[in-house]
Amino acid sequence: xxxxxxxxxxxxxxxxxxxxxxxxxxxxxxxxxxxxxxxxxxxxxxxxxxxxxxxxxxxxxxxxxxxxxxxxxxxxxxxxxxxxxxxxxxxxxxxxxxxxxxxxxxxxxxxxxxxxxxxxxxxxxxxxxxxxxxxxxxxxxxxxxxxxxxxxxxxxxxxxxxxxxxxxxxxxxxxxxx
Numbered sequence: 822x823x824x825x826x827x828x829x830x831x832x833x834x835x836x837x838x839x840x841x842x843x844x845x846x847x848x849x850x851x852x853x854x855x856x857x858x859x860x861x862x863x864x865x866x867x868x869x870x871x872x873x874x875x876x877x878x879x880x881x882x883x884x885x886x887x888x889x890x891x892x893x894x895x896x897x898x899x900x901x902x903x904x905x906x907x908x909x910x911x912x913x914x915x916x917x918x919x920x921x922x923x924x925x926x927x928x929x930x931x932x933x934x935x936x937x938x939x940x941x942x943x944x945x946x947x948x949x950x951x952x953x954x955x956x957x958x959x960x961x962x963x964x965x966x967x968x969x970x971x972x973x974x975x976x977x978x979x980x981x982x983x984x985x986x987x988x989x990x991x992x993x994x995x996x997x998x999x
Contacts, residue, residue, distance in 0.1 A: 880896040931945070
């Protein structure tokens with residue numbers, strides 16, 4: 822099956838870049854009428870829209886609508902809200918960059934991703950994942966030093982280009998360290 826083209830998309834749907842909402846420009850069989858919000862939310866929280874017997878993520882359709890092509894890589898929601906498809910909130914990024922813009926894991930107790938208390942050493946441990954490999958950054962007596970090590974590793978690996986509001990950045994900014 823051929824990829825969806827921008828002109829076909831624009832015949833079927835209207836996209837509001839300020840709200841991120843797609844609306845049908847035609848009435849379809851069933852319960853879809855002209856002006857209805859298009860698509861449904863899937864189990865992961867993303868809006869998906871069916872066109873010509875194929876399902877598309879609304880964020881990818883927004884890219885096609887605005888830029889004229891389906892993105893080669895991933896679409897990242899900068900604010901981490903899966904159904905917020907406002908044009909200013911989405912960006913075309915690599916898989917690695919998209920993974921860097923994830924929220925803190927539920928089991929995190931330190932409040933900073935990549936920094937945790939290492940019981941055997943009785944110190945804070947800092948680490949970072951680079952290209953799916955965990956890199957140990959050191960053990961630290963002081964929490965702030967572990968966070969600084971994490972932030973420096975983020976800077977060294979160009980994380981601010983993908984996520985400039987990491988837990989480490991926010992903590993250090995609040996502490997007036999950066």
